[in-house]
Amino acid sequence: MPVDRCNAPAVELPFWGRLRPEVCALRGNATGTAQFYLWDRAGGGIRQLTDAPHGVELGLLDPAGRWLWWYHDEDGTERGSWMRAPLRGGPAVPALPGVPPGTPEGLAVGASGLAVAGITAADGRTDIHLLRAGADRAEVLYGADTPLYLGGLSDDEAYVLVLHAEHGDPQRPSLRVLGPDGALVGELSDWPHGGLHVVPYGSPFLPGGRLVLAVHTRGGRPAPLLWDPVTAEVREIDTGLPGDVRAHFVPDGTALLLHHRIHGRSELYRYRLADGHLERLPVPRGTVHTAAARPDGDCWYTFSSATAPAVLRDLAGRELLSVPGPVVPAAPVTEVPVPHGELTVPVFLSVPDTGEAPYPTVFLLHGGPHTADGDEYNGPAAAWNDAGYAVARVNYRGSAENGTAWQFGHREAVGHTELSDVAAARAHLVASGLADPDRCVLAGSSWGGYLTLLGLGTQPGLWACGLAEGAVGDYPAAYREQLHSLRWVDRAMFGGTPDQVPERYAAASPHTYADAVRAPLLVLAGDRDARCPVGQIESYVRALAARGADVDLRLRSTGHASARAEVGADAMSAQIAFVRSRIGGPAPTRKQDA
Template identity: 45%
Template sequence: MTAEPTSGSPDPAATTVIPETPTPYATALPAEVTARWQARFRAPRVSLPGWAEDAPHRNLYTSDVSGVVEQYAWDRGTDVHRQATDRPNGTLIGTLSPDGETIWWFADTDGDEFGIWMTQPFAGGEDAVAVPEVEPAYPAGLEVGRTLSAIGRSTDDGSELWLAPSGSAPRVVYRHPDPASVDALTRDDELLVISHSEHGDPRYPALRVLRTADDSVVAEKWDGEGRGLHALEFGPRPDDRRLLVGHERRGREELLVWDVVADTEAEIVLDLPGDVTAGWYPDGSALLVGHDHAARSELYRYDLTSGALERLDTPPGVVRGATARPDGTVELAWSSSERPPVIRRADGPVVLSVGDGEPPAAYPVEDRWIPGPGGDVHALLVRPQGEAPYATAFLVHGGPEALDDDSYRARRAAYVDAGYAVVHVNYRGSTGYGSTWRDALTGRPGLTELEDVGAVYDALVAEGIVDPARALLSGGSWGGFLTLLGLGTQPERWAAGIAEVPVADYLAAYEDEMEGLRAYDRALFGGSPEEVHDVYVRSSPITYVDAVAAPVLVVAGANDPRCPIRQIDNYLGRLQELGKEHEVYRFDAGHGSLVIEETIRQVEVALSFALRKIKP
């Protein structure tokens, strides 16, 4: 590799630009170790297949078997698989029409998430623009019915929701400056549910039911400030008016069934400690319930008549998705921190595999509950070989409304292969620990989460697990934001940092990001930068760049609509002006990459940086 100083740096030796070429970036790891961690990324993955309601033998799934994430059609009757999309930067989103005749897929440009819906015959053929009248935008939901389709789009002007009836001109049924989305459609196409945030906070959406014949409002439901409602799906019968809804009236995600015509509801109270979500069994008599608690998940069958709750026998780990087939069998996507992902039936048999073998096993996680300023913080620890204290990588998740869990993570395992302990912190703001925990960062984002990261760091240092002189902070997206903010506000803790697709200059990020994220930021910060300027400044990494003492690697996507490139360049410019040691890797995609070799390249760059700055 040839390292070149960035133009204008007062200290050329302090800045390294990593060339955007596929040339291997030496990590100084033994060849067998490199081969092992790369094999986890290269092993083909596949999503839980979605199936057509009226033709359940026709399925659509996402896979990276070609080396790029694309959409695949699968006829289970003939066991014929066909790659439906083929684009340089991949295709992440797709669905099937109810009759199984048509594949819908979203076409953006180089990962920028801005584009249009396309269609393709299930059996193969020419792609076509699904609804030419709907101009390019960020997607905001899609419901494909039997006689019409509902399409949500988001732009800087706000949200537009369209109905496109077969044989009639498409029309806008909803338009508003605040975020809204298409959520659910009855099987007879007569009623459409949308979610909206007219009350001003997109984190807690309200629901509205529209009659598709004339766009009239049938029903409304909102639980008030700080309580969101999420439309999951209508019941499976053609005349079903039961809508399955997620609510958080008691401080966690729970379920209710809402008859949208009668405007009556029945809460489903389950004796389970964590968050729950659900889908219908095909006959409408029961729900397939997913239960998430303490970074793990499990499945249940809930009988709507008797109220009986039956646990399905799945091994400990994480279920990424599950569906009940017309014959009553349940299929799910499962993995654990040690075992790689598999698409299987709940009773054991593998349903779908696209590779010849499975990737290397990974490492088990240990649970730690550590006292923090806002309550006990759940952390996950993975130990490498050798004796503590360890050089440790704190890998913080994005979101912030997400979590780290007991699932198979190739990136986590790569750091352990390299000799580092890994710590994940499900800080305040994470999901899975109740709405109070999730919402605790409101008005003080970034700094709140880092208090919890710091509490876990201090406890593990005191326990003799983490070597305080060899601690790395790293994350992507919101985790990248926390990394840069942590390097500036906690410089005494971190020996190096790796920030991937981060928020780095929040004022500039707000100006350039997609409107849906601006609305989210206004809710999170308590207003726009014009209204609460100091709050944005207080939580912005660029505010604290003078205090950064550790070397930092920044990985940035040229077409990223979520963490745009200009605000990253602003931060890098300040690092250059101050002569701070840093390296930069840019890639030609958006908020991450769907190309497996590009992902491997990014991990290779990160590991090389870590190994040069912090010896395990």
């Protein structure tokens, strides 16, 4: 059945302590819910370490590889506490005594046992908490009412990196390094022209040193730089690569592992810091999701393409971990450059292996909006193809991987800019004879779900059906109920709060256009969603129902997303059934085993 595409076991990059790299842990969903496991590389065995009812997302091993730390979200609301448990076995205990539950904003653990974590409290204040080795309670190292994120801890535990947005835009943060006593060491900012970020996997500090590896956008695309917070010296790394470049230090600190992303596909390189020598590493055509250099000079990376789920590989091409059982290949994708005035909109298209054009076509919009689609495995897209529908994934303005001007180009007309690009993609595919103009479906989750609701109201003549999951339907109401960190994003995006610029929020809110909705709509929402709260989507659905719209709201006991595989499979089944009942479509043509 097509829903099996969304129910396959996940393969993610293992993580390890830098002092014992032979001890590896990883996140997997073999039980149907994402949990952390200990991976015995020599024996090939995997032992489950956590048993969280709602699954786990964030975790790390201490440098000595003795303790697993993970964030425990008790009810899916993205509020919880850090826990830790010994790998040799034993009960889990609160990892940061004295720190109240909150939203996680980064964690780092040193070899001495010192730990630093960012936590946003219920009132919106973020504190950087520090727990010294042997202490019975954590202390506050630094705090602010504006967004903060813990970037990392140097190996000698002398420097703490914090990303801050005191200027008000968390999507363009600045860097600040503090000592373990809270004293300021150095600051680096590109505001207001750009932001400085760190890559989430691994430490941003030079192994054994104080240099910080960050990502800047001074040339219009993400690229690495090195910053010395003591001397203020900055070295921009010129790789000569044309796309987005992000980097990690290799374990001995002599080189960078570069992840180059362009046209929806990935490349890996090793960049030698001493002389700038650039070596391309052997990876297949597709997407590298995450990668890390090993102390022996190897590199492990998770890889997928549109045709097959993710696997863990090394540079010799060996599959270290993969989805068990046979895998039925999914449809490949083709990048379609769509002309749109002076712009070109990237679209990734996949078509079913049976039937003929024009196909019923699902325009499947990604979330974020600052993410991007490409040649990687997408379970929902594969399921739609299996069910006989073409799938168009549009990297509209607001998406990553097409330059920072593109990424922030949606802010002048939030929602409408993105939908202008989607409409151009639809027109192009209809004109080419591929998409059936009477059976075009608008679908998405999170930001993609929001765009779906807005599109049904602002482009009612284009869409035969809508599918929205975890979406905003009433923007002013969502602002007042959502996570504090997202309120800062909205303030930066709209230029103020709903009280300060009500006309901008109203223009971007699907609720404003409820009268114009004509297409049948299925809405899936989590009753504990802290990002797109359930109250505002219920209000939007009631407004549609009062106007006689064909709308079906289905609530589930989840947060914004779920770590339970069955939730995704159930959602896919409901969406396919809803679309078939409203606009028809080919029956499934093949049984899926993956």
